[in-house]
Amino acid sequence: xxxxxxxxxxxxxxxFQPAREGTASVYVCGATVQGIPHIGHxxxxxxxxxxxxxxxxxGLDVLFVRNVTDIDDKILTKAAEAGRPWWEWAATHERxxxxxxxxLGCLPPSIAPRATGHVPQMIELMQRLIDSGxxxxxxxxxYFAVNSFDSYGALxxxxxxxxxxxxxxxxxxxxxxxxxxxxxxxxxxPSWPTPWGSGRPGWHLECSAMATTYLGPExxxxxxxVDLVFPHHENxxxxxxxxxxxxxxxxxxxxxxxxxxxxxxxxxxNVVSIPQMLRRYRxxxxxxxxxxxxxxxxxxxxxxxxSESAHGYRRxxxxxxxxxxxxxxxxxxRVPADFAAALDDDLGTPQAFAxxxxxxxxxxxxxxxxxxxxxxxxxxxxxxxxDVLGIDPLSSRWAEASGAESRxxxxxxxxxxxxxxxxxxxxxxxxxxxxxxxxxxxxxAVEDTPxxxxxxxxxx
Numbered sequence: 438x439x440x441x442x443x444x445x446x447x448x449x450x451x452x453f454q455p456a457r458e459g460t461a462s463v464y465v466c467g468a469t470v471q472g473i474p475h476i477g478h479x480x481x482x483x484x485x486x487x488x489x490x491x492x493x494x495x496g497l498d499v500l501f502v503r504n505v506t507d508i509d510d511k512i513l514t515k516a517a518e519a520g521r522p523w524w525e526w527a528a529t530h531e532r533x534x535x536x537x538x539x540x541l542g543c544l545p546p547s548i549a550p551r552a553t554g555h556v557p558q559m560i561e562l563m564q565r566l567i568d569s570g571x572x573x574x575x576x577x578x579x580y581f582a583v584n585s586f587d588s589y590g591a592l593x594x595x596x597x598x599x600x601x602x603x604x605x606x607x608x609x610x611x612x613x614x615x616x617x618x619x620x621x622x623x624x625x626x627p628s629w630p631t632p633w634g635s636g637r638p639g640w641h642l643e644c645s646a647m648a649t650t651y652l653g654p655e656x657x658x659x660x661x662x663v664d665l666v667f668p669h670h671e672n673x674x675x676x677x678x679x680x681x682x683x684x685x686x687x688x689x690x691x692x693x694x695x696x697x698x699x700x701x702x703x704x705x706x707n708v709v710s711i712p713q714m715l716r717r718y719r720x721x722x723x724x725x726x727x728x729x730x731x732x733x734x735x736x737x738x739x740x741x742x743x744s745e746s747a748h749g750y751r752r753x754x755x756x757x758x759x760x761x762x763x764x765x766x767x768x769x770x771r772v773p774a775d776f777a778a779a780l781d782d783d784l785g786t787p788q789a790f791a792x793x794x795x796x797x798x799x800x801x802x803x804x805x806x807x808x809x810x811x812x813x814x815x816x817x818x819x820x821x822x823x824d825v826l827g828i829d830p831l832s833s834r835w836a837e838a839s840g841a842e843s844r845x846x847x848x849x850x851x852x853x854x855x856x857x858x859x860x861x862x863x864x865x866x867x868x869x870x871x872x873x874x875x876x877x878x879x880x881x882a883v884e885d886t887p888x889x890x891x892x893x894x895x896x897x
Contacts, residue, residue, distance in 0.1 A: 438495060438653055439781040442658075443733065445666060445688040446592050446674075450783050455657050458687060461497045463489065464648040466669070467549065467662035469506040470530040474537045475710045475726065476738065477694040483724060484691045484784070485660045486543045486827060491780050494558070494772075494825050502646060502651050503546040505531055505662060508553050508637055513626060515657075523627060524553075537711040540720045541727075542827045542834055548651055552643040556629045559638055559646045563618050563631070571679040575609025577621030577634035583614045586675045593667035602668055616672050618642045641672035648677075648684070655683030663690040663733075664700065691732045695799040698737070709738060721835050722747040724817055725828055729790050733783075749794070751821060753754050754830040755892070756797045756804075758851045760816040767831060769824055770817030780825070793822045805858065850881060854890045 440453045455461045463483045468478060479792050482503070507527040516526035531551075539545075550559050563579050566572035571585045583589050583600065589598055600614045617639040624629035648656065648716040661670060662823040670688060677684035693700040696709070714723050726746035760766055773796070779788035800815035823829035828837070853872055876883055876892065883892050 439777070440491070440495065441781060441783055442689060443783045445670075445690050445792055446685075448594075453657075453687065455497065456655060459496075459498060460500060461492045461658070462500045462656035463492075463654040463658045463660065464644070464652055464656060465501070465503045465504065465546075466644060466665055467503040467505050468531075468534045469509050469511065470527050470534060471509065471511040473710050473712065474530075474534045474702035476714060476723070477700065478543060479537050479711060479729045480680075480694050480736065481662050481691045481726050481798050482538055482543050483541060483661070483827075485689075486782055487728055487732075487786065487825075488658075488660075488689075489544060490827055491784070500652060501544070501547045502648065503549055503646050505534075505549055505551045506640065506643065507531060507551045508627065509640065509791055517819075534748050537611070540711070540715060541724045542721065544827075550647045550651065552638055552647070555643065555646050555650060556631075556638065558650050559619070560631050562642065562646050562649075562676070563633075565680045566618070567675060569679065569681075571676070572618060573611070574633040575605070575611075577636055578607060578609065579619035579631075579633055579639075580610055580615040581672065581676050581679075582617055583612060583616065583675070584719070586679050586826060588678075589675050590671065592674050593671045595667060595671075616641060616668065640678065641658070641669055644669070645673050645677045645680075645682075645684070648673075649682055654681070656685060657685045658771075659688055660689040661693070663692050665692055689732075692735045694736045696737055696738050714743075718743065718747055721828055721830070722750050725750040728786055728826060728828075731783075731787055747792075747874070750828065750830075751892075753797055753819060753828070755795065755851065755890075756800050757816055757819060757830050758848070759804055759855065760800065760809075760812050761831070762795060762848075762851055762855060763804065764813040764816075767813065767816045767820055769820045769829075770814070772821045772825060773818060776822050776825075786826070789822070789826070793819065793826075805862075850876065850892055854883070854892065856888070 441450045442453050443450045448751065455667060462660050463485065465481070468474065474640050508523070512522050512527050518525040519526065537566055555684070563572060566581065566841055567574065567579070572579055572581050584597065590600060597614070602614060602616045604617060606613050619631060619633065619634045619642065622635040622637065626637065626638055659670065674684060723743070729749070757767060771793060776789050776792040779785040779792060796815050796818050798811050800819065801817060803812040811869050820829055820831060824832065828835070852875060857869045857872040860866070860872065873883055881892050883890055
């Protein structure tokens with residue numbers, strides 16, 4: 438394949454070749470379902486959705502696993518504070534995450550396994566680690582012995598002497614650097630029986646068990662946020678390799694969404710929730726905003742940047758509407774070589790979007806020159822690129838989401854703008870100004886841009 442991806446483990450961009458011909462296997466760390474999702478949560482899901490779409494576009498059958506962590510200290514704490522059962526709290530917020538993924542156009546995963554549904558696989562993995570001398574049980578807990586794995590720290594670039602797991606030093610734990618595979622049961626907490634005592638899974642254990650259950654002992658890509666490199670992914674790699682599994686061949690990590698320079702997180706109270714965002718912007722506009730930057734680049738959230746992205750999407754949308762009004766049906770064409778080259782270079786979405794908008798600009802110029810055939814050809818190219826990115830305005834997904842009333846309004850406004858363009862071309866500026874005034878009085882702002890007229894509903 439021409440696709441090259443940055444591998445965190447090797448710290449360089451490597452050619453991607455799937456382990457099994459014709460199939461790409463991807464595991465993405467999903468949500469710990471403790472609360473309502475914010476845009477920092479969904480950014481990674483969108484980044485890996487673009488990766489998946491590009492792999493499919495290149496002819497691969499993609500096995501895509503995105504897990505759900507439905508048992509965790511934070512889930513138990515928040516459920517207790519709310520006076521609700523832990524399982525109901527987790528299920529409620531799992532649905533909220535799924536609703537967000539769906540609203541933003543993520544393809545459904547091949548499977549979305551829950552941690553609580555894979556305790557037998559976790560027990561089997563722990564037994565393998567204990568039998569091979571890489572783990573030990575103490576007082577109902579099971580720990581991984583970090584110094585038993587020679588390359589511990591290689592993924593995150595840490596020296597073993599500097600490792601701090603952020604866990605307490607419990608009785609029976611041999612080394613403070615060892616991490617917990619299984620937590621001994623406590624009164625009032627959910628627990629499952631194991632040969633070493635009842636308890637519940639440690640965070641790191643669950644992903645290794647679920648990834649290999651569905652994708653096998655070695656698979657192509659493991660993805661997640663950059664904050665998961667250590668300790669989560671470092672520990673996944675250590676326990677899986679120690680158990681004899683090849684595990685992930687590529688490690689991909691998306692950067693944060695920040696607000697005032699800090700990572701968005703519920704603990705900091707600086708989150709922008711998805712429901713809040715979708716009251717102000719259409720889901721496809723939020724998707725555009727979150728996938729346009731390179732996945733390894735931090736997004737510093739601002740209302741101005743999101744508004745600008747929404748305008749960028751509307752330029753694409755309105756170009757396709759103009760062509761449809763002139764030429765009729767627009768089919769999905771082929772992506773241009775420079776667009777493909779951008780995505781093949783470690784999913785270079787900024788460059789891919791630049792290509793997309795260049796074609797939109799050329800298409801508007803063709804329309805203005807009354808070259809309908811050329812405009813239609815370029816519109817088909819725009820649809821092809823937009824389809825790969827999951828933002829095709831003419832797809833059933835987004836056309837239906839815009840609603841009948843919105844589509845009717847768009848058709849009427851685009852018709853008036855086309856009439857205004859003809860008036861200006863004929864130098865009938867009085868008529869052009871009258872049309873603009875009619876739109877302004879109806880609450881529609883018109884901005885003349887190099888890509889053609891851009892209209893938005895006024896909010897003042």
